[in-house]
Amino acid sequence: MEKGDALLIVDVQNDFCPGGALAVLKGDEVVPVLNNWIQEASDRGVPVYASRDWHPPRHISFRERGGPWPPHCVQGTSGAAFHPELKLPREAQIISKAHKPDEDSYSAFGGTDLAERLRSAGVKRVWIGGLTQDYCVRETSLDALREGFEVHVIVEGTRAVNVDPKDGHRALEDVRAAGAVLEE
Numbered sequence: 001m002e003k004g005d006a007l008l009i010v011d012v013q014n015d016f017c018p019g020g021a022l023a024v025l026k027g028d029e030v031v032p033v034l035n036n037w038i039q040e041a042s043d044r045g046v047p048v049y050a051s052r053d054w055h056p057p058r059h060i061s062f063r064e065r066g067g068p069w070p071p072h073c074v075q076g077t078s079g080a081a082f083h084p085e086l087k088l089p090r091e092a093q094i095i096s097k098a099h100k101p102d103e104d105s106y107s108a109f110g111g112t113d114l115a116e117r118l119r120s121a122g123v124k125r126v127w128i129g130g131l132t133q134d135y136c137v138r139e140t141s142l143d144a145l146r147e148g149f150e151v152h153v154i155v156e157g158t159r160a161v162n163v164d165p166k167d168g169h170r171a172l173e174d175v176r177a178a179g180a181v182l183e184e
């Protein structure tokens, strides 16, 4: 990582980790990996951004409203908090997404000012890791490419929510085909 880069940590929240409302198998294993990247970013003066799913109660993505998911990442709950061992720097910028009752976004760019924030910070290249490989990391990476950023996905720092490993692989192939670099 160097000047012009940013580190983007996607949705490393309790509800996506073991014990959470929408737990990802071994989701917490991304935490030490990403902590190393955070440390390196801090050492090199690279800005860190952390997105979070930030839903109101009765969000449109919840099953009670016909959505695909159990209630998760409800604003202000412990499930919506970042994993307690994730060592975000004090100056990390938090990106809250899907915070309106009737709008969902898997991508950290959807309905947020992330693209403007990155551009105004002079960012050209983003390093992306977090949860989940097959939804939010996938969509965030594709949007970052559409917004004109160079994208590197930190594969060791992601896990898929779907237990069929093909889904995670397919998601990674999609982002590679769209122009991202996979850091294996």
Ligand SMILES: [Zn+2]
Pocket (backbone or CB within 6 Å): 053, 055, 061, 072, 073, 098
């Ligand atoms: Zn959600």
